Amino acid sequence: xxxxxxxxxxxxxxxxxxxxxxxxxxxxxxxxxIHLEVGEPDFPTPQPMVDAARRFLEGGHVxxxxxxxxxxxxxxxxRFYHDRFGxxxxxxxxxxxxxxxxxxxxxxxxxxDPGDEWLLPDPGYPSNRHxxxxxxxxxxxxxxxxxxRFQPTPAHLAQAWTPRTRGLMVxxxxxxxxxxxxxxxxxxxxxxxxxxxxxxxVDEIYQGLCYGVEARTALSRLDDVFVVNSFSKYFGMTGWRxxxxxxxxxxxxxxxxxxxxxxxxxxTPAQHxxxxxxxxxxxxxxxxxxxxFAERRNALLPAxxxxxxxxxTEPQGAFYLYAxxxxxxxxxxxxxxxxxxxxxxxxxxxxxxxxxxxxxxxxIAYTTDEGRLVEAAERIARVLKHx
Amino acid sequence: xxxxxxxxxxxxxxxxxxxxxxxxxxxxxxxxxIHLEVGEPDFPTPQPMVDAARRFLEGGHVxxxxxxxxxxxxxxxxRFYHDRFGxxxxxxxxxxxxxxxxxxxxxxxxxxDPGDEWLLPDPGYPSNRHxxxxxxxxxxxxxxxxxxRFQPTPAHLAQAWTPRTRGLMVxxxxxxxxxxxxxxxxxxxxxxxxxxxxxxxVDEIYQGLCYGVEARTALSRLDDVFVVNSFSKYFGMTGWRxxxxxxxxxxxxxxxxxxxxxxxxxxTPAQHxxxxxxxxxxxxxxxxxxxxFAERRNALLPAxxxxxxxxxTEPQGAFYLYAxxxxxxxxxxxxxxxxxxxxxxxxxxxxxxxxxxxxxxxxIAYTTDEGRLVEAAERIARVLKHx
Numbered sequence: 036x037x038x039x040x041x042x043x044x045x046x047x048x049x050x051x052x053x054x055x056x057x058x059x060x061x062x063x064x065x066x067x068x069i070h071l072e073v074g075e076p077d078f079p080t081p082q083p084m085v086d087a088a089r090r091f092l093e094g095g096h097v098x099x100x101x102x103x104x105x106x107x108x109x110x111x112x113x114r115f116y117h118d119r120f121g122x123x124x125x126x127x128x129x130x131x132x133x134x135x136x137x138x139x140x141x142x143x144x145x146x147x148d149p150g151d152e153w154l155l156p157d158p159g160y161p162s163n164r165h166x167x168x169x170x171x172x173x174x175x176x177x178x179x180x181x182x183x184r185f186q187p188t189p190a191h192l193a194q195a196w197t198p199r200t201r202g203l204m205v206x207x208x209x210x211x212x213x214x215x216x217x218x219x220x221x222x223x224x225x226x227x228x229x230x231x232x233x234x235x236x237v238d239e240i241y242q243g244l245c246y247g248v249e250a251r252t253a254l255s256r257l258d259d260v261f262v263v264n265s266f267s268k269y270f271g272m273t274g275w276r277x278x279x280x281x282x283x284x285x286x287x288x289x290x291x292x293x294x295x296x297x298x299x300x301x302x303t304p305a306q307h308x309x310x311x312x313x314x315x316x317x318x319x320x321x322x323x324x325x326x327x328f329a330e331r332r333n334a335l336l337p338a339x340x341x342x343x344x345x346x347x348t349e350p351q352g353a354f355y356l357y358a359x360x361x362x363x364x365x366x367x368x369x370x371x372x373x374x375x376x377x378x379x380x381x382x383x384x385x386x387x388x389x390x391x392x393x394x395x396x397x398x399i400a401y402t403t404d405e406g407r408l409v410e411a412a413e414r415i416a417r418v419l420k421h422x
Numbered sequence: 423x424x425x426x427x428x429x430x431x432x433x434x435x436x437x438x439x440x441x442x443x444x445x446x447x448x449x450x451x452x453x454x455x456i457h458l459e460v461g462e463p464d465f466p467t468p469q470p471m472v473d474a475a476r477r478f479l480e481g482g483h484v485x486x487x488x489x490x491x492x493x494x495x496x497x498x499x500x501r502f503y504h505d506r507f508g509x510x511x512x513x514x515x516x517x518x519x520x521x522x523x524x525x526x527x528x529x530x531x532x533x534x535d536p537g538d539e540w541l542l543p544d545p546g547y548p549s550n551r552h553x554x555x556x557x558x559x560x561x562x563x564x565x566x567x568x569x570x571r572f573q574p575t576p577a578h579l580a581q582a583w584t585p586r587t588r589g590l591m592v593x594x595x596x597x598x599x600x601x602x603x604x605x606x607x608x609x610x611x612x613x614x615x616x617x618x619x620x621x622x623x624v625d626e627i628y629q630g631l632c633y634g635v636e637a638r639t640a641l642s643r644l645d646d647v648f649v650v651n652s653f654s655k656y657f658g659m660t661g662w663r664x665x666x667x668x669x670x671x672x673x674x675x676x677x678x679x680x681x682x683x684x685x686x687x688x689x690t691p692a693q694h695x696x697x698x699x700x701x702x703x704x705x706x707x708x709x710x711x712x713x714x715f716a717e718r719r720n721a722l723l724p725a726x727x728x729x730x731x732x733x734x735t736e737p738q739g740a741f742y743l744y745a746x747x748x749x750x751x752x753x754x755x756x757x758x759x760x761x762x763x764x765x766x767x768x769x770x771x772x773x774x775x776x777x778x779x780x781x782x783x784x785x786i787a788y789t790t791d792e793g794r795l796v797e798a799a800e801r802i803a804r805v806l807k808h809x
Contacts, residue, residue: 036616036646037672040535040557048679079482088691089476095466097661133520133663136686148427149536149558162683169683170427171536171558229423259423274484274690276520276663285424292435296549296556299523302689303661304475 046165051383054371058381069411071399072381074210075273076354081320084272084308091307098303102294103287104131104279105306112279115313122255130280130290131309133301135240135265138280139166140297142236142261145289147172151201156187157389158357158396160210160238164389172201178391181347185212185357186220189227202234207251208241208352211388211398215245215352221253225260236261240278243269243321245352246329259283266305268353269321270312275305328354331401331408338412339399342419354401357385361395363419371397378414433552438770441758445768456798458786459768461597462660463741468707471659471695478694485690489681490674491518491666492693499666502700509642517667517677518696520688522627522652525667526553527684529623529648532676534559538588543574544776545744545783547597547625551776559588565778568734572599572744573607576614589621594638595628595739598775598785602632602739608640612647623648627665630656630708632739633716646670653692655740656708657699662692715741718788718795725799726786729806741788744772748782750806758784765801 051072058068079085091097103109109126116122132138139162147153149171155163157176164174177195179185187205205224207216216224221237228235237253239262253260265278282290294300311317336356340346344358364370367384374380383400385393401408438459445455466472478484490496496513503511519525526549534540536558542550544563551561564574564582574592592611594603603611608624615622624640626649640647652665669677681687698704723743727733731745751757754771761767770787772780788795 036619036621037670038533038619038621039673039676040532040538042535043532043676043679046676046679046683048675049682075486080484082482085479085482085484089479092472092476092479095469095472097467097472097659099462099660134686136684140684144556145427145430146425148429151427165679165683169531169557169680232423232425234423234425272484273486274687276685276687276689283424286426288435289426289430289433292430292433292552293556295436296433296552297523297527298663299521300661300663302520302663302692304691305689 042168042171045168047161049161050387054375054381054383057375061375061379066379068375069380069407069414070403071401071411072383073400073402075402076268076271076324077402077404078271078324080271080275080308081317083311083314083317087311088304088308092304100300100303100306102298102300103291104301108306108310111310111313116252116254119250120252120255122252124254124281127287128281128284130282130287130294131301131306132278132280133298134267134276135238135263135278136162137298137301138263138278139163141290141293142263142280142282143167143170143172144293145286146201146234150199152197152199153201154187154192154195154203156185156205156209157391158185158211158385158393159389160206161387161389163204173199175200176389176391184214184348185209186214186216187224189223192224192227196231200231200233202236203228204236204238206238206240208245210241210353211355211383212357213350213353213355214348215248215251218251218253218256222256225257229259234261236263238263240265241268241353244325244328244354246332248351254281266309266312270309271321271324272305272308275308276302277305277309328401331405332356334405335399335401335408335412338409342412342416356399356401358397358399359395360397366394367397368394373418374415378418380411380414429555429558432555434548436548437774441762441768441770444762448762448766453766455762456767456794456801457790458788458798459770460787460789462789463655463658463711464789464791465658465711467658467662467695468704470698470701470704471657474698475691475695479691487687487690487693489685489687490678491688495693495697498697498700503639503641506637507639507642509639511641511668514674515668515671517669517674517681518688518693519665519667520685521654521663522625522650522665523549524685524688525650525665526550528677528680529650529667529669530554530557530559531680532673533588533621537586539584539586540588541574541579541582541590543572543592543596544778545572545598545772545780546776547593548774548776550591562587563776563778571601571735572596573601573603574611576610579611579614583618587618587620589623590615591623591625593625593627595632597628597740598742598770599744600737600740600742601735602635602638605638605640605643609643612644616646621648623650625650627652628655628740631712631715631741633719635738641668653696653699657696658708658711659692659695662695663689664692664696715788718792719743721792722786722788722795722799725796729799729803743786743788745784745786746782747784753781754784755781760805761802765805767798767801
């Protein structure tokens with residue numbers, strides 16, 4: 036009797052879960068495993084945010100909020116854009132969502148008709164193409180490489196655009212590559228998309244996490260764009276499941292309808308924690324952490340280069356290194372298996388990020404402390420010297 | 423440039439939001455408003471659950487959990503089925519979700535191909551048809567009335583089934599009618615659905631909230647069924663956004679894939695609160711509340727009958743009364759407007775629950791204390807005597 040919808044044949048699991056499962060088995064057997072596969076900060080949620088949530092919870096009055104989020108929080112996010120980026124965004128255009136995933140679902144749900152094509156850079160965050168497919172859209176991969184810092188250009192766009200194309204999704208900083216788009220580049224992409232009657236979605240989920248360059252937002256140049264953001268990464272709130280999205284005004288009412296049915300409302304305790312996200316005490320903690328991430332990156336990158344991992348472009352954001360490992364192994368999957376078995380180091384093979392030479396690439400997350408990162412590099416070096 | 427997906431033309435907002443907006447305006451102007459429109463318990467989250475969450479939050483380590491939820495919580499839910507209903511459900515079949523909404527999305531996402539028809543009782547919970555539409559399915563209303571306690575029967579099914587029908591959704595206790603299905607009735611529906619190669623989804627979101635009858639689960643009779651449940655209503659956790667779903671084993675893997683992309687994982691603080699949901703101290707609080715709901719219902723039902731609200735079938739569950747108001751007004755919408763303006767009492771007109779004689783029906787939620795309910799009935803009586 037089992038009959039599964041056709042879309043599920045195209046929807047892949049996170050392949051890294053197999054590595055994670057093996058890591059847990061090895062840990063349970065007493066092996067020391069260093070986790071470089073995990074896409075979440077190792078830091079706890081900043082204390083002022085935890086305190087705000089705990090205070091709110093005291094009375095137990097944890098009721099639904101409006102579907103688009105607490106007015107206070109939408110206003111706080113609006114002030115954040117003003118204070119940090121000098122950009123004025125009306126709170127009415129800010130949608131609080133259950134994680135950035137929730138924002139992506141709402142955006143794709145109101146934008147995608149069956150058969151509509153979305154251009155997605157490959158490599159890229161795997162869920163994007165599966166969410167497009169979930170709403171009966173067609174994800175179309177834009178293969179990108181180090182020559183354009185793994186970011187799409189108007190030339191890529193011109194080549195791939197068809198009458199069925201609905202729009203383009205980009206990420207800055209990007210997962211898995213850690214590269215950023217310049218504002219001029221985003222603007223050029225938006226012009227190219229808009230000239231063809233399409234929509235640009237910009238994933239700024241890793242916004243605050245950049246090193247040696249300033250954080251930026253597409254919104255300081257563009258209004259007619261969907262911007263997805265998150266409290267998970269820079270703000271250290273992964274498990275709370277909270278994000279936000281800024282949308283053109285004309286879409287707000289439809290997004291509200293969809294949010295009511297998809298989610299009723301975002302998590303109330305998470306929203307109260309997030310109200311403390313923009314306080315000076317919190318931002319100070321977050322900046323300290325950003326510096327720690329920068330130091331980790333600066334320690335790990337040369338150590339891996341030394342071993343033979345290649346980085347044709349310098350990653351400047353998020354907490355990922357996307358290494359070309361083709362000098363070290365025929366297949367990144369085999370290499371990842373070898374690293375977990377022999378070095379006790381868990382990494383994510385390229386397969387999770389698309390079909391653009393995944394066998395050549397490995398994602399390494401620096402979401403563990405510097406000492407462990409150095410140890411991981413040493414262990415990897417020892418194993419690979421026996422190649 | 424605005425181009426909104428076609429599905430949005432079929433997706434309605436919660437109409438009650440207009441009443442709620444007006445209620446807030448009147449409150450702000452100093453009027454005392456009694457809220458009988460709200461679909462959430464007025465009680466706070468039980469203290470043992472709040473305490474569990476606050477303890478968990480102390481360290482701030484709020485990370486992602488597995489996509490299907492914490493193993494401990496899935497096991498606790500499994501024990502709950504055993505202890506309360508004498509039913510053995512493998513924890514592996516239990517999916518922890520971001521609210522019951524999340525469960526419905528996963529179920530419909532893995533089951534619905536474009537054009538697939540789902541039979542939905544009308545009146546019914548409005549989001550169901552919009553979620554079906556979101557995945558390009560076609561919601562098909564089964565008009566039901568007091569003669570079958572607003573529940574569908576195999577005869578309804580036989581009449582509406584087509585080669586494109588994918589399955590049937592039922593709710594017990596049901597929103598907005600508060601009626602339950604007997605286990606024999608659910609079994610007969612499942613046989614009728616299954617004989618036609620379809621799937622039955624049973625919404626047990628209001629499971630623990632029934633009065634004068636025992637709580638029940640379709641799972642005590644059936645394995646080959648999707649059962650959606652929630653921590654929101656009986657367990658008093660609305661704003662936390664947590665629910666669960668029990669699915670046939672053959673669907674677990676696909677649901678896990680979809681859950682990874684839709685949600686990453688359910689809220690971690692909510693899951694830790696829910697771990698305390700089945701403790702004796704919590705269940706004692708919840709049973710006390712259930713008795714309070716029963717008393718409210720017993721006070722409100724005769725008071726409304728006295729005024730001329732008609733209830734052809736006795737509601738036994740949830741916290742709703744679905745009244746036939748056709749003796750009192752030509753349109754339930756006009757009546758609801760009159761009640762908010764003249765009596766300061768907010769209710770939900772039938773329009774939100776479908777197209778089956780909505781103008782004749784009003785939903786009244788007894789989610790406020792008994793004294794206020796009595797006062798609401800008195801105020802309504804005063805207004806309607808001037809008809």
